[in-house]
Amino acid sequence: MVKRVVVGAHYGLRDWLLQRITAIVMAVYTVAFLVVVLPSLPMGFEDWRAGFAHPVVKISTLLFLLSAMLHAWVGVRDIFMDYIKPFGLRLFLQVVVILTLFVYALWAIQLLWSV
């Protein structure tokens, strides 16, 4: 096959926007988490358990973790696009990252709802 420089995939805006929005979600969660947790330190096992038993904490923590994964996906793919030149290797690494993040997401749900 002739080696040509091909561009024009016509995507990227959604990912760029997604990375910004997930950053805001993570920042808000982090501040809220610190505001809630810092005054009630030190906390024992039972306190943590009671906290995470609350559905609001469960769902907001899951939202934070999913945001972190989507944010990481855009960022890690950007690094691959910058530095990994052979396209076969780039595709392979992207698939590995997607699968890993998917497993992390399922794992996070399992952990959060085991409380």
Next chain:
Amino acid sequence: MKFSIYRYNPEKDEKPYMQDYDVELQPTDRMLLDAILRIKAVDDSLGLRKSCREGVCGSDGMNINGKNGLACITPLKDLKEPVVLRPLPGLPVIRDLIVDMSQFFKQYNSIKPYLINDNPPPQKERLQSPEEREELNGLYECILCACCSTSCPSFWWNPDKFVGPAALLQAYRFIADTRDDATSERLDNLEDPYRLFRCHTIMNCADVCPKGLNPTEAIGKIKEQMVRRMV
């Protein structure tokens, strides 16, 4: 004044090397280009581009003590000795301080740097209000010296795919122009993970621009237009 200058003549040299010069300046020598021309008077094998010698043509862009700039408007008194001069980074070197700008101009060409308007021109001229004209300030002044694009890591890694700060600033110059009718096509042309979204807001471009322009801001405005179009 002491200089250390990158030398490479592919016809003679196996690999590039740095050559030291110590040149006596005259009281009238104010800018770096004056000093380089003193050196060239002694060693005429030194290759560089220059033309207007007043920051308008954009020919003498080079890496000065690690930062890209125009030799003709860089005051000598601000430079730490020895002054290390290298060609603009990331582009193929033709000889000494002269680089091959083909890739840079190819990207510039790809954004269609001209007014597109299929409507028949009016009797006199296409008018703009003062506010509409104001939008073009900070965009039209670019002289295509390539200082910004060659200081951008994203352009170093993907010069064939990423448009680069200089050409993106020019792209926004035509997106912002009310006399241009091709805004949507221009945004389509740029909406690409490589062409536009390789920009990671590193801001080296705004840091080095000898004309004080801000390509990062223009890139942000292109993204803003895309978001407005989408949501």
